[in-house]
Amino acid sequence: MDLSCKSEYALLALLALAANAGRGEPLQIRQIAAEQNIPDRYLEQLLATLRRGGLVRSQRGAKGGYVLAGEPWKITLLEIVNCIEGVETQGADAQREPKSVEGSVIFEVWQEARSASDAVLQGYTLQDLLEKRDARRQLDIMYYI
Template identity: 70%
Template sequence: MELSCKSEYALLALLELAAIYTTKEPLQTRQISVQQSIPDRYLEQLLATLRRGGLVRSQRGAKGGYLLAREPWKITLLEIVACLEGFDPQLNPQEDAAKAAKTLEGAVISEIWQEADQAAKTILQNYTLQDVCDRRDARRQLDLMYYI
């Protein structure tokens, strides 16, 4: 499993939304774009995908923008990646992969690959957007302490 540019940009945008979650004030796409250096048009597409996936909600009007649809501690990284990459984390592809392997060696390699994929999904399931925010904030504190 590899983190695509799409997922990375979406995670950066979601971190911005998580940072202001308690204020209940929406962020506009241009604000997120500037803060995280994400192209505007691409960000709009990502946020639309995240909205359809139930991870963000939009608010119209002069003070409109985007907000998290749920609390950041209830949104897992696996949900985010699944929403953007289009896979269902509930499906177990091991049976299909075993059928697709034409040789004994291919079957063994496929089993190991599926095991690695499952390990990656388990790790992503265990981290929430809040965990990423907390880790970022802890690193910021370390950087501040280093310069003092």
């Protein structure tokens, strides 16, 4: 249940888009990549996946780039992670019948852990991350004064 590099980069890119959402202008890949220190080519692939998942929209043209497809307070971290990592169907897990009592116990605990992590990710939105980021920046500024 680690945060993959792929999901971390996607979250960083979406945070950049969420922070820019009020300006109404799209961000270009190279802007996001430079700001978040993400390789351009990799970011391009991630944004394509996010676009197919309906989380971002692309705009063509000289002033083109990417924007969020929805409001930052409506996009949950669970949606993002599921889009990037792919949703493991719980039906596939249910079909895998544990072969022993020990296997059954492990399976039950794993399912409980997965449900708990899904609940936490469902409870946070991009807006929540922006607010946490701003609060952390404010603390850092106060610390240095």
